[in-house]
Amino acid sequence: SQQGEEDPQALSIQEGENATMNCSYKTSINNLQWYRQNSGRGLVHLILIRSNEREKHSGRLRVTLDTSKKSSSLLITASRAADTASYFCATDGSSGSARQLTFGSGTQLTVLP
Amino acid sequence: DAGVIQSPRHEVTEMGQEVTLRCKPISGHNSLFWYRQTMMRGLELLIYFNNNVPIDDSGMPEDRFSAKMPNASFSTLKIQPSEPRDSAVYFCASSFEQTPQHFGDGTRLSIL
Numbered sequence: 599s600q601q602g603e604e605d606p607q608a609l610s611i612q613e614g615e616n617a618t619m620n621c622s623y624k625t626s627i628n629n630l631q632w633y634r635q636n637s638g639r640g641l642v643h644l645i646l647i648r649s650n651e652r653e654k655h656s657g658r659l660r661v662t663l664d665t666s667k668k669s670s671s672l673l674i675t676a677s678r679a680a681d682t683a684s685y686f687c688a689t690d691g692s693s694g695s696a697r698q699l700t701f702g703s704g705t706q707l708t709v710l711p
Numbered sequence: 712d713a714g715v716i717q718s719p720r721h722e723v724t725e726m727g728q729e730v731t732l733r734c735k736p737i738s739g740h741n742s743l744f745w746y747r748q749t750m751m752r753g754l755e756l757l758i759y760f761n762n763n764v765p766i767d768d769s770g771m772p773e774d775r776f777s778a779k780m781p782n783a784s785f786s787t788l789k790i791q792p793s794e795p796r797d798s799a800v801y802f803c804a805s806s807f808e809q810t811p812q813h814f815g816d817g818t819r820l821s822i823l
Contacts, residue, residue, distance in 0.1 A: 631811060640715070640802055640814030641754075686754065698744075698767065699812065701754040 603702055604687060610708040617674040619705040621687030622667075628690045630663055630670050631699065635684045644672075644685075679711045713737070715815035717803050723821045729791040732818045735784055736805030744812060745778055745788050746802040754802075760786065772797075793822045 604621045611617050621630070629648045633641040647654045647663045647670070654661045660673040674681055684704045692698040716735040724730055736743050744759040758768040760780045768778070775794070780786040790797055800819050804812040 633814075638816070640804075640816045641812075642814070643811035646811060698756065698759060700756070703753045 604685075604705045606705060607703070608706045608708070610710065611677055613677060613679055613709055613711050615677055617677050617681070617707055617709070619672045619685050619687075619707070621670045621672070621702050623670075623687075623689045623700075623702075624668065625689075625691050627665070628692070630661075631688045631690065632659075632661060632670075632672050633686045633688060633701075635686065635704070637683075641686065674707075677707075677709045679709050681707060681709045683707060715803055715805050715813050717801075717815035717818050719818060720816065721819045721821075723823065724793060725823050726794055727792045728822075729789065730793045730797075730820060730822075732788040732801050732803075732820070734786045734788075734803030734815060736786070736803070737807075737813055738784065740805035740807045740813070741783070742806045742808075742812075743780060743786050744804040744806075745786070746804065747799045748802060748817070749799045757788070795822045798822050 627649055629646050631646045632644045634644050635641045645656045645659055645661050647661050649665055658675045663670045684706050686704045687702045688699040690699055715737055718733045742761050745757040746754050747757055748754045755770055757770045758778045759766055763780045776790055778788045798821050800817045802814050802817045804814045806812045
């Protein structure tokens, strides 16, 4: 079952603009992760934010987490055509050493050159 | 450094046939996950293994699906008999302890 719900489902922007994607979830989490999927390929991990963190940066990526609202956002600054992909949030609420993730429905981002 | 390797990349077969999907996780990873991705249901976890032992198979749709991990470097997902509604992209992912998951490029399965 999907815990994360993302919006928008699809986003189209011009190169150089910023892209913001949101994710909401339902249960308590250890951490929240964002993944990217290019067409015809597997998911690639982008960034992880722990439940006790509020904001994290990695290059042009900025992730926020609000555990009180059970929501997260992914901001991609100065977007490029190569950023065109689907972006998924995934929540980790598992215990033990094996990290079981629940993925959201994804946002399809199109960056127009 | 080889990533997660899945085979075949594409499989087209007729309903009723047995289908076997294969996965080689990243060396040293001790957790392996099988997912199914469809437009309607998104990405669903089918089963995952930790240290070659199945931990949670509650996502396996029905008894037609089975998965094995005979050793740390190989896993299979089998569908017997296959049905058209099994058509999807099947992903294998691996991880070590609490590190993020690494995904293969998937097997696109079409059941006619």
